[in-house]
Amino acid sequence: MLAEAWHAMGANRLRTVLTMLGMMIGVAAVIMMLAIGRGAQFMVDQSIASMGSNLFIVLSGSAMAGGVRLGSGATPTLTTGDADAIAELPTIAAVAPVAPGAAQLVTGGANWNTMVTGTTPAYLDVRDWGVAAGAAFTEADVRSQTRVALLGRTVVQNLFGDDDPVGKTIRIKGSPFTVIGVLAAKGQSLDGRDQDDTVLIPVTTAQRKVFGSQFPGSVRFIMVQAVAAAAMPAAETEMAELLRQRHHLPERTENDFDIRNLTALANAAAQTAHVMSIMLGAIASVSLLVGGIGIMNIMLVSVTERTREIGIRIAIGARQRDILMQFLLEAIIISLAGCIVGVVIGVVVAVAANLLANVAVVITGVAILLAFSVAAAVGVFFGFYPANKAARLKPIEALRYQ
């Protein structure tokens, strides 16, 4: 039977190849689009994982200064005290007040400008961030305003190159700090910032010894991690109530702080990437459908052309299912062969796009398996009608056909 199908396909090589071409392009398109869609999704997922999970960011609110409304964070209404109070809430797992600022770092021969983040040890938990070398600072360091620093990977590279920075001294805005550890590499954030270009120091040290402030204890924002995704709405309400109470805000006035749900934002981004990947796949599937219709078209022509042959076969004892299988097999072989070449083309193009245009691609076995099964299904589906038509030919009419 296989040899028969091979024979028939070989008899009209150009037509067979052209039919396969439709299938090839369809499968290649699906493989490529899935690879690119998955690539985008993978990038987003990675960024989200690097941010930490179940996160809120609490920002200082806007302020009115002589009728002019200033933006979020304009007035330093949040303090480390607020952070400590939020940490007491049952729905909250970890809280890290953040007092950041840009500063020039100087070491022996090198210097570098970066974001210096004053915070507490909980920051590492909230951001799900590890220490690659040395150790993190402790609550004791925060209480005693120690001059210790945790360096991000990018900062280490710019100040120390390949040397081990742990135990060395750097100057931040002129004050000497001891490097006690190096943060694990984290990569880009969702908006493309280099998250490793940072230095962490105790929040109290930042407030009193590096940046100074006319409002003692104030922080720019507070990062808050809820105990679970399900607890996030409750946590948001509780935090808002707590902060209004602590800030002595009368009823019907605006909050002087902003609570933003970062996880919701990240999920929206992930959702977008997911929808995009489905859409790309759906668009590519259309070409697969067109390829399938091409197969049906050619098989119909082939059945008509070979009507007499079918008549002969029936006369000498072929059953209906023999004829059906013969044409079905041909359609399946065409679509599977087209699929194999299509997978190769799709993978090659996807890899080339990755290497030449730096497009993120993820080629999964599932995608390839999917392409194969869809191709086989297309072969059966679009091959069945012509094959069935052939099998149901009346022998005397088929034999009389010229």
Next chain:
Amino acid sequence: MTDEPLIRIEHLCKQYETEAGPVPVLGDVNLVVLRSEFVAIMGPSGSGKSTFMNIVGCLDLPTSGRYFLDGRDVGTLDSDQLARLRNTVIGFVFQGFNLLPRATLVENVALPLVYAGVGRDVRERRARDLLARVGLAAYARYAPSQISGGQQQRVAIARAMIGEPKLILADEPTGNLDMKTSHEIMDVFSQLNADGITIVIVTHEPDIAGYAKRLVRFVDGRITHDGAVTRAAVAGVEA
């Protein structure tokens, strides 16, 4: 079982449904063909002899009446059983040879065995044996287009023979051949008949009909002569 005639046809009628209404082609045909007979069927075109052959060959079903082939009531069989009957009991030889143009001669001869589920090696060996019997052993790997019409008809006979049928149906097997080749082909049929195979042949040509031992003449869908192959019968003169 062997006492049962190979072909027994009782009150067979066939009409085709057309837009203008039913058109009767065969009306009340009764015929019994015993084993090892050699029957020639003659008649003017439109007399229903081709339709009759199609029904005998299980390619078409009668509108009414009964047809027993080799003891089986054909009217009660499903399409798979009919296919099996065509494959094992009947061998067809057509006017236009009807070989598959893309297959080699040996593949053409072996084709019925594909549908009988016989393995490739056995198929090939038996096909070669039969090609040798019809004098074409040297042409096994040729395509049908590379040999003459007479040779193609020999291949077709070999194909009809490969299932070891009890009945060979030949529809104007010499219609496309010259006189000399026609007689060579008819000699092959005579030989097969001498080996015990029943042969039913449709022909226009009186001297081809002369090879048969019994003549059936159709006119307007009815049998008008059934008997010896006489000069008068062949010429169509009513006895």
